[in-house]
Amino acid sequence: MQAVKAVQIPYQPTNEVLRLLKLFRDMVNHCVRVGLEKNITSRFRLSNEVYHGLTKYRLHTWYCLSAIEVATAILKNYRKAERKNQNIKRPYARKVMAKLGNQAYKVVGDKLRIPIKPRRYFYVKLHKRALESLSDSTLKLGSITLTALQGYGGFLEDS
Incomplete structure (x- = not known):
């Protein structure tokens, strides 16, 4: 688990x-x-x-x-x-967001390198708590979700 x-x-x-x-x-x-x-x-x-x-x-x-x-x-x-429920509306994505798997982005120093297009990236500076999570050997990188306000990085922990 x-x-x-x-x-x-x-x-x-x-x-x-x-x-x-x-x-x-x-x-x-x-x-x-x-x-x-x-x-x-x-x-x-x-x-x-x-x-x-x-x-x-x-x-x-x-x-x-x-x-x-x-x-x-x-x-x-x-x-x-x-x-x-038979009276349900057709679904669609409402919010602007993007999700990336753990192989799509890379940590370079204290920044997160996220691809925009092939061979084009933007960088996000990581704060102290995110860097601590990265240095924890029991955690593995998971997916990242970007919204218009901030990003969310997931870490997987074997329990």
């Missing part, structure tokens, strides 16, 4: 980062739309169906894979709620 520890990572998003967050939301909504139209709930099938369409956004590949993952979670929650 793994426990998860989350650390807030404050940052000031640039216009380019805000654009990235909006594009990610659009990618998730595209995946949700296709999933509903074709009655897809599996991440593998959704990935096969939409991946090449997501490459038109010209973002780093990790954003395509993460958008599919987020959309799959939205679709599964929608199907579950639909079984309980």
